[in-house]
Amino acid sequence: MDNIKHSVLVVDDEEINVMMLEGILEDEYTVITANDGTQALDILWHSKVLPKVVLLDVQMRKMGGFETLKNMKADDLLKRIPVIFITADKEESKALAAGAVDYISKPPNPDVVRLRVKNQIELKNYSDHLEELVAEKTVEITASLNVMIQAMANIIEYRNLESGGHVKRVQMYSKALIDHIMDRSSKYVEYAYQLKLLDTDIIVKSVALHDVGKIGIPDRILLKPGKLDPDEFDTMKTHTTLGKKIVESILNNNEGIYLQHCRDIAYCHHERFDGKGYPCGISGYDIPLAARIASVADVYDALVCARVYKAAFSYNDAIKIIVDGSGSQFDPLLTKALLDIQDEFKAIAETYK
Ligand SMILES: [Fe+2]
Numbered sequence: 123m124d125n126i127k128h129s130v131l132v133v134d135d136e137e138i139n140v141m142m143l144e145g146i147l148e149d150e151y152t153v154i155t156a157n158d159g160t161q162a163l164d165i166l167w168h169s170k171v172l173p174k175v176v177l178l179d180v181q182m183r184k185m186g187g188f189e190t191l192k193n194m195k196a197d198d199l200l201k202r203i204p205v206i207f208i209t210a211d212k213e214e215s216k217a218l219a220a221g222a223v224d225y226i227s228k229p230p231n232p233d234v235v236r237l238r239v240k241n242q243i244e245l246k247n248y249s250d251h252l253e254e255l256v257a258e259k260t261v262e263i264t265a266s267l268n269v270m271i272q273a274m275a276n277i278i279e280y281r282n283l284e285s286g287g288h289v290k291r292v293q294m295y296s297k298a299l300i301d302h303i304m305d306r307s308s309k310y311v312e313y314a315y316q317l318k319l320l321d322t323d324i325i326v327k328s329v330a331l332h333d334v335g336k337i338g339i340p341d342r343i344l345l346k347p348g349k350l351d352p353d354e355f356d357t358m359k360t361h362t363t364l365g366k367k368i369v370e371s372i373l374n375n376n377e378g379i380y381l382q383h384c385r386d387i388a389y390c391h392h393e394r395f396d397g398k399g400y401p402c403g404i405s406g407y408d409i410p411l412a413a414r415i416a417s418v419a420d421v422y423d424a425l426v427c428a429r430v431y432k433a434a435f436s437y438n439d440a441i442k443i444i445v446d447g448s449g450s451q452f453d454p455l456l457t458k459a460l461l462d463i464q465d466e467f468k469a470i471a472e473t474y475k
């Protein structure tokens with residue numbers, strides 16, 4: 123890392139100052155120069171490799187240092203470059219308050235310049251390194267969560283014999299609904315906006331765990347070849363609360379979006395839009411959007427597949443049943459989206475039989 127010649131941007135409208143700073147720094151750094159704030163921003167916006175530090179004069183005729191720094195702070199990338207102000211007397215505290223990391227008083231002392239630039243570059247390298255480590259760790263954690271969640275989903279499928287391929291299809295239907303809403307964002311503007319804020323890839327992965335709570339349902343109920351009696355049905359309903367507990371225990375140390383989606387979906391995928399669902403009886407938009415999506419996808423698949431206690435419905439009948447439940451069982455906007463892409467649902471059902 124130390125062999126790399128880092129670049130430093132020097133911004134000053136006095137040619138003599140630029141030359142002086144260039145002379146001080148050029149042995150150790152690649153020095154880029156600009157004569158005012160506008161030119162400096164132009165260089166920064168267009169450079170492939172950003173300078174490690176910017177030395178910025180406060181008083182310049184065309185866009186002064188404070189305004190330049192304000193513009194840098196408004197940019198996601200540029201705001202991370204440390205800025206050292208080159209200040210006249212009595213501007214030091216103002217410079218630091220504006221967000222500069224350090225200052226150099228005029229006239230610049232070569233040793234002070236070299237030391238302050240070196241310090242800031244070392245700090246910047248260190249913080250870049252930490253950020254890289256955090257990013258790598260996040261990727262690693264997400265990858266192991268993906269594996270774990272898929273493994274859990276497989277366990278549920280192996281146990282719940284009647285639903286081979288069910289998890290995969292419910293994920294595909296959910297993805298199709300999400301993609302369609304995002305594609306036709308003008309038609310579904312509010313949902314497209316909400317989905318943009320959620321991590322939709324993780325919603326699709328989390329859908330795999332919608333029935334994870336069934337791990338805790340006794341075989342005699344889970345695998346019963348016929349309709350459940352009311353008591354058995356009550357036990358079956360607990361797969362939602364059990365699911366929530368299981369998700370919370372396996373994602374214990376992950377308070378992020380993964381836990382949120384997995385928990386919402388496992389807990390709320392049997393809630394109804396009219397509030398007559400379970401386990402909580404919450405209604406409408408109180409039901410998390412990810413769970414409302416999973417609910418449409420899950421019921422569609424249950425309808426078009428044969429189960430031990432019922433024959434499969436035709437694709438058209440399944441759509442009709444879901445549309446009939448629009449506003450009562452299902453979110454009306456999602457049933458509308460389903461109608462738009464019913465052929466895609468049918469294709470998924472056919473492909474992943
Ligand atoms: Fe379920």
Ligand SMILES: [Fe+2]
Binds near residue numbers: 288
């Ligand atoms: Fe399901």
